[in-house]
Amino acid sequence: MPSAEPGSEGRRPTIRDVAAQAGVSIGTASKALNGQGKLRVATRERVAAAARELGFAPNVLAKALLAGRTYTVGVITTDSFGRFSIPVMLGAEDALGAGQISVFMCDTRDDPARERQYLDMLLSRRVDGLIVTGRRIEPRPSIGVTLGIPVVYAMTQSLDTDEPAILPDDYGGGQLAAGHFLQCGRTRVGHITGPERFLAARKRASGFCEAVIGAGGTFSPNDVLYGEWSERWGREGAHILLRAAPDVEAIFCGSDQIARGVADTLRLLGRRVPQDIALIGFDNWTPMALGSDPPLTSIDMCLEDVGRTAAEHLLAAINDSPTHGVHIVPCRLVVRDSTDPQVPAGDQVGQVRSA
């Protein structure tokens, strides 16, 4: 009868200790702890007290072994916990944590060998599901369709188009930018963005284009300046754009970094932001956007929402309600001083849904 000190320091108390302490059987203790079966209130309380006294925390592993479910999921990122996958993971962890699910984070460094290795590890740890995330939205080889557990892709998608994927609305983001410029009364617009081989760049450009054209503005896909995702290209692209279209009065940039570069060149050329030229960035990467002078209006992809949504789809799938195909999460326009809206702020922050 070890009514003495709990587990004598080294061992963590088990349900057996609690049962002994409460003077009941293991089975009864289990029921009391989980509110199962029919027990006298006094018994329940006695067990609860013993558990509290011993600092008992049930061994989740043992539970999992029995339940055939671990209440864990794996999050695999190819992005080295980078700027894009982080918010996604945060959102996912948030949504999962609320459901008492813990997350194994795995960073493959974009190495297929490491990916396989992590996958094996996650499977042998019997995770209930998998979220695969990355830095680019381009379809990637499926991580496996016969894994026996549900998989959701976030901020990336599988070549197998049936697998569920959650993506930001790059097209809609482009539309948002265009709409905001038009609201500001700027119709002579330009667009400087990243490499054309990036699907995200093309989508943003076409959303921007079509929204401008749809509103009666003049802008053609050929006017888009594709380059790279860097400040340096922003500086260079701005020179090119201003030479080609000196009367431009608004520039939409494919990233906040590009926008920073553009701002530099504009300052150099004596063009004021936003009075002469309005500027919109993309990513709403706050250190960049806020550090700029003036702070940048930007499109926020709401990556936390992407992650959260991915988690919700995964939870649904784990509960036998799988989803299929691509799901789009809307972007958000964040207005700052690099654009000068002429209408009440309430109308600025809106969401445009893409088809």
Added chain:
Amino acid sequence: MPSAEPGSEGRRPTIRDVAAQAGVSIGTASKALNGQGKLRVATRERVAAAARELGFAPNVLAKALLAGRTYTVGVITTDSFGRFSIPVMLGAEDALGAGQISVFMCDTRDDPARERQYLDMLLSRRVDGLIVTGRRIEPRPSIGVTLGIPVVYAMTQSLDTDEPAILPDDYGGGQLAAGHFLQCGRTRVGHITGPERFLAARKRASGFCEAVIGAGGTFSPNDVLYGEWSERWGREGAHILLRAAPDVEAIFCGSDQIARGVADTLRLLGRRVPQDIALIGFDNWTPMALGSDPPLTSIDMCLEDVGRTAAEHLLAAINDSPTHGVHIVPCRLVVRDSTDPQVPAGDQVGQVRSA
């Protein structure tokens, strides 16, 4: 395709299935799979073949239950997977992963309630150890000294000074910056940094100060311009500094963001970098440091090493060789174009730099 054995579809194969398939007992299968005991080679091979055929992966939970070790650790960050904790976690994950240890990542959002909740969860999942990380190096309340598992602090430390903590060498980083300036032949130096209440800011400043003074330069702790960790403060601080010391020829900044702001003001005032004024940042935050024109020389805290080291200390502690107190990981100087070790101030004229 695995052949259809008992429970082929839904269930994952267990060692029992493998044993049956190989026509041996469970115990034998276990030994064969783990290379234990003495078995006939043929038997081993038969079991291995069966396992392969069935796609068997051992249930790590069951193993853990038996071993009393889970080969998992928890990483708790207060930093929302932010800029500082990410590399730390990467390094930790790296070192841990090599030892087949998986990582539960938990983000407390700096909320003590969430921290407690995560801690409970990690304990009930029986993690073998804990790494606590944050965004600031200031001592924080211990997460618990009587947890029964080892804890290592990384990029933060416990108020209980006996607990092991791995910290970047902010003091040494300041020294590095000073040394580099002196190497470049610049002795009239300035220092613009973050808020004085940040221990990191004070350490960097004193390292810088003492190294400058030690080399016969003149710089006093009173000359340090404390402000905030922002580009805006960099812009403002540069104005202040140049007004107070118009002949300054080198500025050490407490962060790359501050350095960006300083660079902006220098450009505005017509001072060339690095010809007229050399610039060193801190953090080596590549998007910031590389995006700057010219790219910034910066001090890298090697946070991945901090994380890796923390993991090593944790592994040691798990293997009953705990360590105690603070351990310092050295910084690294990354030279880029904002300083020019070859050419002393004023000698470099009209160098062309591609945009």
Added chain:
DNA sequence: GTGAAAGCGCTAACAG
């Protein structure tokens, strides 16, 4: 109402 017993998947003694 409560206890005893079976077993989740696996490993580690022991027998044979």
Added chain:
DNA sequence: CTGTTAGCGCTTTCAC
């Protein structure tokens, strides 16, 4: 060499 047995900590019938 291989099979049997006894658990790891927990939940869950099923008797009493």
